[in-house]
Amino acid sequence: MEKRNIAFSPPDISELEIEEVIQTLKSGWITTGPRVKELEKKIADYCHTSKAVCLNSATAAEELNFRICGIGEGDEVIVPAYTYTATAAAAIHCGAKVVFVDSKKNSTEMDYDKVAEAITEKTKAIVAVDIAGIIADYDKLYEVVESKKDLFVPGGNTDLGRRIQSALGRVLVFADGAHSFGASRNGKMAGEIADFTDFSFHAVKNFTTAEGGATTWRDIPGIDNEEMYHQYQLYSLHGQSKDALAKTKVGAWEYDIVGPWYKCNMTDIMAAIGLKQFERYPEMLKKRKEIIKKYDEMCDGLGVYHLQHYTDYGISSGHLYLTRVPGINDEIRREIIIKLAERGVNTNVHYKPLPMMTAYKQMGWDIKDFPNAYDYYSNLITLPLHTNLSDEDVDYVIKNFDEVVREYI
Numbered sequence: 001m002e003k004r005n006i007a008f009s010p011p012d013i014s015e016l017e018i019e020e021v022i023q024t025l026k027s028g029w030i031t032t033g034p035r036v037k038e039l040e041k042k043i044a045d046y047c048h049t050s051k052a053v054c055l056n057s058a059t060a061a062e063e064l065n066f067r068i069c070g071i072g073e074g075d076e077v078i079v080p081a082y083t084y085t086a087t088a089a090a091a092i093h094c095g096a097k098v099v100f101v102d103s104k105k106n107s108t109e110m111d112y113d114k115v116a117e118a119i120t121e122k123t124k125a126i127v128a129v130d131i132a133g134i135i136a137d138y139d140k141l142y143e144v145v146e147s148k149k150d151l152f153v154p155g156g157n158t159d160l161g162r163r164i165q166s167a168l169g170r171v172l173v174f175a176d177g178a179h180s181f182g183a184s185r186n187g188k189m190a191g192e193i194a195d196f197t198d199f200s201f202h203a204v205k206n207f208t209t210a211e212g213g214a215t216t217w218r219d220i221p222g223i224d225n226e227e228m229y230h231q232y233q234l235y236s237l238h239g240q241s242k243d244a245l246a247k248t249k250v251g252a253w254e255y256d257i258v259g260p261w262y263k264c265n266m267t268d269i270m271a272a273i274g275l276k277q278f279e280r281y282p283e284m285l286k287k288r289k290e291i292i293k294k295y296d297e298m299c300d301g302l303g304v305y306h307l308q309h310y311t312d313y314g315i316s317s318g319h320l321y322l323t324r325v326p327g328i329n330d331e332i333r334r335e336i337i338i339k340l341a342e343r344g345v346n347t348n349v350h351y352k353p354l355p356m357m358t359a360y361k362q363m364g365w366d367i368k369d370f371p372n373a374y375d376y377y378s379n380l381i382t383l384p385l386h387t388n389l390s391d392e393d394v395d396y397v398i399k400n401f402d403e404v405v406r407e408y409i
């Protein structure tokens with residue numbers, strides 16, 4: 001087999017997206033406008049929610065979710081130690097204290113018993129992460145927060161936040177759905193399961209708008225979704241009480257600033273990419289599933305651990321293909337990654353746990369307290385999984401992974 005160079009996760013952009021971006025550029029409206037509104041509607045329909053809000057990233061979406069709920073200083077937010085920094089950073093940006101929880105043994109999910117133990121009267125939210133596109137066990141999380149209901153003290157640093165926290169009357173359940181757009185569990189879509197879900201449309205994700213993200217939420221008794229939507233608009237556009245589109249109305253020049261807030265809106269150019277990705281997304285998800293099936297066969301043959309993306313209760317978005325080679329340590333894993341790279345197979349590691357990172361170490365976290373997260377990370381190799389892979393590319397990855405890893409098993 002001739003040597004190939006297999007990229008880890010290049011964006012899949014077709015002529016459809018390119019043409020729609022050109023149309024947008026020519027339309028005279030390039031920032032937040034009709035295409036963003038259309039994309040929001042499509043996302044809400046797809047996720048079976050009343051509303052969706054498009055923003056410039058999942059990180060912004062998660063942060064605004066905290067702000068909408070009035071979570072900030074003095075509050076605690078429970079986050080898995082095993083995730084990407086954005087999951088924790090968004091809570092920190094709001095002034096909340098992050099409390100890390102270790103993973104279940106040999107799992108990408110948190111240890112839900114440890115989550116229960118970590119809940120105090122200061123806990124306002126738990127963020128679960130749908131790692132690799134597999135939806136976490138929110139039924140279990142809802143059980144945990146219900147069981148700790150007596151500890152929950154509704155708070156909130158805004159009027160809307162106070163009303164949301166009082167209406168729910170328990171710790172809020174957040175989903176970091178950066179990987180799980182399009183996934184479902186027990187017939188429910190990512191986006192309609194947790195109280196709030198953020199999605200990422202970053203260039204490396206399944207569904208991209210170059211940079212971008214969105215948020216969805218479940219209806220909350222007594223809370224008006226239009227009010228929620230309006231508040232997201234204010235937070236994401238300077239707290240300016242009239243958005244750019246509305247300002248084009250005849251003679252309406254005046255606006256107010258109701259808070260010194262943020263600038264994290266999505267542009268119509270980004271939304272143009274998303275609208276066309278939507279048309280292609282079912283095919284893209286199908287292709288991911290086909291590649292995963294081949295990788296699963298390879299791993300099963302080798303005795304290498306892999307995630308179960310498709311089960312009788314869940315359909316993954318097939319975002320990442322994590323493998324764990326039995327019996328190897330971090331050092332050998334690094335060796336394998338280099339050998340694969342030399343053969344043109346570019347792999348990655350998702351994730352080095354946050355307590356190993358300088359920023360979180362400086363906050364006092366120590367990986368020794370998260371042995372399961374460390375274990376999971378120590379022999380993990382993420383394979384290239386994307387929709388630009390040809391059948392020959394997939395065969396090439398399989399052949400080389402098999403040859404390299406076989407030496408270590």
Ligand SMILES: *Cc1c(COP(=O)(O)O)cnc(C)c1O
Binds near residue numbers: 060129
């Ligand atoms: C990519 C990613 C994010 C951040 O997404 P952005 O859109 O870049 O802000 C958050 N969480 C996880 C798990 C991710 O992989």
